[in-house]
Amino acid sequence: MKAAVYHGKERLPVEEVAVPELEEGEVLIAIDACAVCGTDLRTYRHGDKKIAPPRILGHEFCGKVVESRAGDKARVRVGERVVMYIVLPCGECRYCQGGRQNLCVSRTTMSYHYDGAFAPLMKVPAKAVSNGQLFPVDTDIPSEHMSLAEPLGCVINAHGRLGIGLHDTVAVVGAGPIGVMHAAVARLQGAQRVWMLDVSPARLRLAESFDIDGTIPVTADGAHLDEMEKRTDGLGPSVVIVACSHAQAQADALALAGKGARVEFFGGLPKSAPTALLNTNHLHYKELMVTGSYSEKMSDFQASQALIQSGRFPADRIITHTLPLEAIDQAFPLMESGEALKVCINPGTA
Ligand SMILES: [Zn+2]
Ligand SMILES: [Zn+2]
Structure with a gap:
């Protein structure tokens, strides 16, 4: 064969x-x-x-x-x-x-x-x-x-600790397939608002065909940080999910996050450059909670299979x-x- x-x-x-x-x-x-x-x-x-x-x-x-x-x-x-x-x-x-x-x-x-x-x-x-x-x-x-079912199970593993609900506004940084899955699960969990951010206009165009509230282009001048703040009445989102392997996106996530927000670093950085320069004052002054996730538990996989089979x-x-x-x-x-x-x-x- x-x-x-x-x-x-x-x-x-x-x-x-x-x-x-x-x-x-x-x-x-x-x-x-x-x-x-x-x-x-x-x-x-x-x-x-x-x-x-x-x-x-x-x-x-x-x-x-x-x-x-x-x-x-x-x-x-x-x-x-x-x-x-x-x-x-x-x-x-x-x-x-x-x-x-x-x-x-x-x-x-x-x-x-x-x-x-x-x-x-x-x-x-x-x-x-x-x-x-x-x-x-x-x-x-x-x-x-x-x-x-396999990649979605990994996404569900991360959501287990994020506990998104009706009170949440969610920003997903990275509009590739994993980002889109995060946005879809956040929506199914009941998130009030879901936005997606990416550097690529092609990815943002694809993302717009999903059930989200809008997209924000990521630019070198940091205009996306102001735009995110504007769309959340100056508060910042209550959940930020980093669905790409970029140190700058992880740094940005802490700046984007609202006070008391949960931040998820989904996916690792390249093993040759695994370090990100983070402003930890964001953690301090905003009382952020930062989590990571890796792969999935068998129970996440089963939930994922059931979700796909539900047709939702x-x-x-x-x-x-x-x-x-x-x-x-x-x-x-x-x-x-x-x-x-x-x-x-x-x-x-x-
Ligand atoms: Zn995979
Ligand atoms: Zn073991």
């Missing part, structure tokens, strides 16, 4: 690989759709030390169970369409015991430590099968839309492009230009 195999920085050829053979306890999935993650783009452009090549990338997927060697241990049957919680937690450390599998001290992850879903077939490790990490999809919602999440408008596997290298410039939100890969058949 053909798969997109990571061999190192800017080397992701679609090449012939062996069809995976199942061992005891494993399940084989025929992948219908696998969305391209911002981390796939980052791995492609800059490499990733956590991934030992050759490795098939792709971890935001939906597919059908075509073979099982798990017997009764699998809670899914051959023929069923499924999504998967892709973190393999140890189940025993303090974080796992507390339900925070994303923080597990010895976690492994699909497409990092096991081959992923930019391929027609992917095998699921026995541990994940017996741990109940495959979830049947019980609606006719397209697999492309269901592939968003705008998955159809977040997937802007679908490409065949052979054209996967076209996904990256589409994402970088801001022309695409989510690009979905159709891996075809083995």
Whole structure:
């Protein structure tokens, strides 16, 4: 079969690989759709030390169970369409015991430590099968839309600590696919007002088609800070979510935030430059609460799947492009230009 195999920085050829053979306890999935993650783009452009090549990338997927060697241990049957919680937690450390599998001290992850879903077939490790990490999809919602369950779960993890409600005004900095998902979840949580900020006019144009109250261009002269203040009666928003990997956006977020606001740094900075220069007087005088989030708990993934299946999440408008596997290298410039939100890969058949 053909798969997109990571061999190192800017080397992701679609090449012939062996069809995976199942061992005891494993399940084989025929992948219908696998969305391209911002981390796939980052791995492609800059490499990733956590991934030992050759490795098939792709971890935001939906597919059908075509073979099982798990017997009764699998809670899914051959023929069923499924999504998967892709973190393999140890189940025993303090974080796992507390339900925070994303923080597990010895976690492994699909497409990092096991081959992923930019391929027609992917095998699921026995541990994940017996741990109940495959979830049947019980609606006719397209697999492309269901592939968003993984990134949306990460967004829901962050929202768990933000606790947005009817009294909140929310600014999302970064209008890429993750920013749009944050805005949609904030709205579903009941936020009074939701604005999106970005440096890219193309991204802001796309963002305007979603249920938000407006967009604000981010400019070098800091005019966006004044504009945000104006739109919130001089108070500033009560929640600021940074949905991009820029130190300046993190610094801006503290300046944008209103008094007593919650600020979320979603997503990390590049490992080569992980430091941001922050004016901590904003924390002091405005009594800000700053949180971060990483990956998702299994419960977030389940909530995400349920939300997409409810039809209340705008998955159809977040997937802007679908490409065949052979054209996967076209996904990256589409994402970088801001022309695409989510690009979905159709891996075809083995
Ligand atoms: Zn992802
Ligand atoms: Zn653990």
